[in-house]
Amino acid sequence: MNEEVDEFGESASSVSKKTRCRASTVWSEFELEPIGVDGQQKAKCKRCNRTYAAGDNGTTSLLRHAKKCSKKVNDGDETMDHHRSIDQDMYREMLALAIIMHNYPFSYAEHENNRLIHVYLNPKVKPVSRNTAKQDVIKI
Numbered sequence: 001m002n003e004e005v006d007e008f009g010e011s012a013s014s015v016s017k018k019t020r021c022r023a024s025t026v027w028s029e030f031e032l033e034p035i036g037v038d039g040q041q042k043a044k045c046k047r048c049n050r051t052y053a054a055g056d057n058g059t060t061s062l063l064r065h066a067k068k069c070s071k072k073v074n075d076g077d078e079t080m081d082h083h084r085s086i087d088q089d090m091y092r093e094m095l096a097l098a099i100i101m102h103n104y105p106f107s108y109a110e111h112e113n114n115r116l117i118h119v120y121l122n123p124k125v126k127p128v129s130r131n132t133a134k135q136d137v138i139k140i
Helices: 060-068 090-103 106-110 112-121 130-139
Strands: 031-032 042-045 051-053 072-073 079-081
Touching: 042 060, 051 060, 090 106, 090 130, 106 112, 106 130
Parallel strands: none
Antiparallel strands: 031 042, 042 051, 072 079
């Protein structure tokens, strides 16, 4: 066998390939899976267990998923929806501004589907009555 020897006296086969450090912050949200039979490196989301290509493709798709993934791991194995905290005063002000800008009736605040949308987007929201909406509009 004819191996090339470098200037330090080591053969090319004995020099291990350097692996790059994973510097992206996304790696705290994903774990690498073993290389599959197709030769592709995959990464699995720690929150929802979806897998994405992770080899030399970069981390853009992983970052995009981590931003949109709505599940987070609790102390146990349970998963729960992750919602950002809500500023109830800001919610009331935004609702009052919508009533003013679009000339909605005060009862708009009590429309069933409107409330369902707001609670769906964030279960922590406290829907307001038409009287509260009227008071908020008058304040503005």
